[in-house]
Amino acid sequence: MSGPKKRVYIKTFGCQMNVADSEQMAQVLAEGFVPTDRPEEADLYLINTCAIRRKAEEKVRSLLGSLQVLKQSRPQLLLGVGGCVAQQEGERLLAAAPHLDLVFGTQGISRLPELVRRAGRGRRLVDIELAPGFPPQPRRHWAPGAIKTLVTIMQGCDNFCSFCVVPYVRGREHSRPPGEIIGEVADFLAAGGKEVTLLGQNVNSYGRGLSEPLTFTELLRRIDALPGLARLRFATSHPRDLSGELMAAFGELPSLCENLHLPVQSGSDRILQAMNRGYTREEYLRKVAKLRRVCPGLSLSTDIIVGFPGETEEDFQETLDLVRQAGFDQAFSFKYSPRPQTRAALLPERVSGEVQAERLGRLQNLLNELTFEAHQRLVGRVREVLVEGTSKRSQEELCGRLRTNQVVNFSGPRELVGQLVQVRLTEAHPHSLRGTQVEDSSITWPLAADPQAPQRRLSC
Template sequence: PRLKEIVNHLENSGKREAAIGLQGRVDPYASLPSYSPRSKVCSFVSIMQGCDNYCTYCVVPFVRGREVSRPSQDILEEIRSLVAGGVKEVTLLGQNVNSYGQKPGGEIGFVQLLEAVEAISGIERIRFTTSHPKDLSAGLAGAFSRLSNLCEHIHLPLQSGSNRILKRMNRGYTREEYWEKVQALRRNCPDISITADLMVGFPGETEEDFAATLEMVERVQFDDFFSFKYSDRPQTRARLFPDKVPEEISQRRLEEIQTLQKKITRQRNKRWEGHEVEVLVEGRSKTNAAESAGRTRTHHLVNFSGKNNPDGTLVKLKITKALAHSLRGEALPRGETPS
C-alpha cells in the first residue's frame, strides 16, 4: 500500500519530507481505491489521477495533486482481467479523461485508448467520466459515430451558463464554446444522452447570470444533471471572493433550476416510450425484487419483468412507460432486433 511505503521512506530517511514529494518514487497507481462496481457485470477502471485545471471553487488539485496518466498497458491488462471475470461493461474514470495521455505517464491519447479498449474481446460496452468541455476534441466527438462499443452518453459539466461566472470559475470555455461541443456531439451521434453538473450561487452571481444559466439549460436540453449550491472549500481562490450570494437566494435558484430540469427530463424520457432498446441486465430491480434492472446504452435505467435474463445478458426491450428517473420496459420475443 502506498501509505506504508511513504511511512517506511520517512522513517528510513530521517527527514521531514512531505508525502506529496514522493510521487516520483512511489507508483501513484499502486493502491488505487477499490471502486464498488454497479453490478458484477459493470466495473470502473481508473485511467488517471489528479487535475491541472484549478477551477476557483474546486479542492481536487490540492487533494489529489497534478494530472498523472496511468500507463495504457496497465489499463488494458486490468480490463482483460475484468472481462475474464465476467465484466461486460467498463467505465473509464478520471477527473478529466479528455486530457489522458497529455501529461506524464500517458503514451497515447484518450481516443487511442478508447480504440484499444474497443479491441478487447468480450467487452460489450465502454463508458467514461468525467469530460472537461475545454478539452473535448473533434476526434472524441467523432468516436461516438465509429466505435460500436462506445455508449451514447457523455457527462459534460457546464457549471454556469454565464460567461462572466465561467471566467471567475476559471473554467476555460465560454457558453458559446460549450454549445459548439454539444452540437458536435449531436451531429456525430444524434441520440447521445448528455448529463451535466451545475452550480448556483457562485460568488458574484447576479440574477442576469442565473438567467443565462436557465437559458442554457433550456437550449441544451440535458437528459439530467447534478445541481449544487456553491460552498467555500479550503485552499480555493473562490473562498476569498467577497461578494457571496445569500443562502436564501442560492436555495431559491437551486429549486428553480431543478424544477426546470425535472420538466425537461420527463419530456426527454417520454421520447423513449414505444421505442425498442438494448439493455444490459445488471441485477434485480431496487423497486421490485421480482423484476430485473439494467441500463440502455444512453445510460437510462430500465426496470422490467421477465424470466431467464441472467446478469450480463443483453436483452431487447420495448419501453412502455417513462417515469421521472427511470423507464419501464417489456421483453421482446427472442430474435427481434431493437429498432
C-alpha cells in the same frame, strides 16, 4: 496476516472516483479482511470522504462524531478516515476525534495494510503524502458474476477551477500507463464482465507526461478493440479539452455508449471566467451541437453550480437558457460552497443562502422536466438493456440500464442478470422507465436511423 480474517466496513461518500477507491481499499486489505455491510460487526471501519462541497464534509464529521458510541462499545474496533477530507485535514482530524485511529490521504491506499497493522498495535497515524506519478495499483480480482467495473486511468487535476479543491487534495494530474489500464480491462472481460467505465478528474487530457505519448481517444480505441467488451463509458470530461477526435469517436467505436457527462457549471460567460473554466457558453453549445450531429441519440448529463460569488439573476437566467438549449437528459446541481485553499473562497459578493436555495429550486424543476421529457421520448422504442440485478422495489423485477444510462425495470427471470436484452419501453417515470422484454431484436442502435429521434433546439 494470519488466522481467521477480520471484517472491514467501508462507508463511501462522494463520486465514482471514491467508489473506485473504496473497491481498491477492499482489494488491498483482502489478505486479512473480508468486507461486511454490517458496521456494528466490523473490526475495521473506514470512511472514504469527499471534500468537494461543504455539505459532504459536514456529513463526514457528523458520522465520525456518532461513531464514538460504537468505538466505546467495541474498543478493539479500528477507525480510519481516508480520501479528500483526510488529505485536506490530516493531523487536525486526529486531534478533533480522539476515538479515530488512522487518517490516510488520497494516495495512501496502497500503504493501507501496513498502516492498519501499525494502528492495530496502538499507534495513532496520519499518512497524507502526495507522491509524484501515478500511484501503484494492486492487481484486481472480481467476484463471480461481476457485470460492470470502474477503472481509474488518471489521478489529480491541473485545471485549478477557482471553486474546486481537487488539485489540492488529489494533487497534480498523472496518467496511468496504458498497458496497466488495458491489462486491467482485459482481466475484467476474461472474468465475464460486460461494461467498463474509465475514470479520472479530466479524462480528456489523459496521456500528458506519459513516456509513450497516447491520446485519450487512442486509449478508447485500444480498449474498444478488446474482445468481449459490450459497453464502454468514461467520466469526467472537461468541455475545454473535448477534442474533435474524441467527439468523432462517439460515431465510430461500437462499444462506446451514447452517453456523455460534460459538466458546464454555469451558462454565464462572466461566471465561467470567474470559475476559470476556460470556455464560453457558445463554445460549450457548439461542442454539444457537434456531438449531436455525430451521435444523434446521445444522452448528455452535466454538473451545475448555482449561487457562485457574484452570480446575478441575469447570470442565472443564462444558465437556465443554456440548460434548455443543450437539452440535458440528466444533471447534478448544487449550491456553491466555499472550499479551503480555493481562489473562489476569497471572492466578495457572496450570494445569500436564501437566494441560492430559490435558484436551485427553479433549476431543479427545469432539469426534472427535461429528464422526464427525455424518458417520455423513449416510450414505445425497443432498446438494449444490460441487466444489473433485481429492482429495488421488487425481487420479481429486473433492473438494468440503457446504453444512454437511463434505468429500466421490467419483469423477467433472474437468469437474465448480466445479459444484454431487448426491452420495449412502455412507461416513463421521473427517475426510470418500465418496459417488457421482446424476443425480436431487430430494432437496435444507432438512433441515427430513428425517424423519431429527439429534435434538440441548439444555438448553432
